Amino acid sequence: DTAVSQTPKYLVTQMGNDKSIKCEQNLGHDTMYWYKQDSKKFLKIMFSYNNKELIINETVPNRFSPKSPDKAHLNLHINSLELGDSAVYFCASSQDLQKNTEAFFGQGTRLTVV
């Protein structure tokens, strides 16, 4: 069973469109994250949620809106897509970091904006 699963794996879309990436974890973790890996391969934190509450928002444009309907899901919705949004987006989860420090990552969603 996949611990952290993201869908879709690949997403090609035109500028100006709105798209969503879904993430689910079946580990019973309290904390979930979204990371962006750009063409230079740097992994940067975008958002952290703990028990469905937003903990970290790293100066991400408000076109990006995470939504956590429950502890097992953290979806990423992106409005008015721009060329610069092209990247690989990784979802991750961990138990409350005060208890466990291992984070599990999904396989990534490669977003290409044309």
Add this chain to the structure above:
Amino acid sequence: DAKTTQPPSMDCAEGRAANLPCNHSTISGNEYVYWYRQIHSQGPQYIIHGLKNNETNEMASLIITEDRKSSTLILPHATLRDTAVYYCIVGVLNDYKLSFGAGTTVTVRA
């Protein structure tokens, strides 16, 4: 804003130990050292972490200097499947984020 310095790349021979250095001279007393790796086209994978004592698990060993300003990740018997980018990260348990740097690209050669 990574707090660590790693060599950009290194090669090692299959079957030999791979020693990956990391400098973290500004580490705080409550910050842990974490190691993750990213195999091509996959998500990052946790390897090991430690505070001040040396640690070992089924994947690797972590050696932290007494002053905690540097550490070494040891892959005891490198295989071709260990080819990946290895990230050394410094952080606190309840920081709610991992700050990745550029990492070290490790290539294991037959």
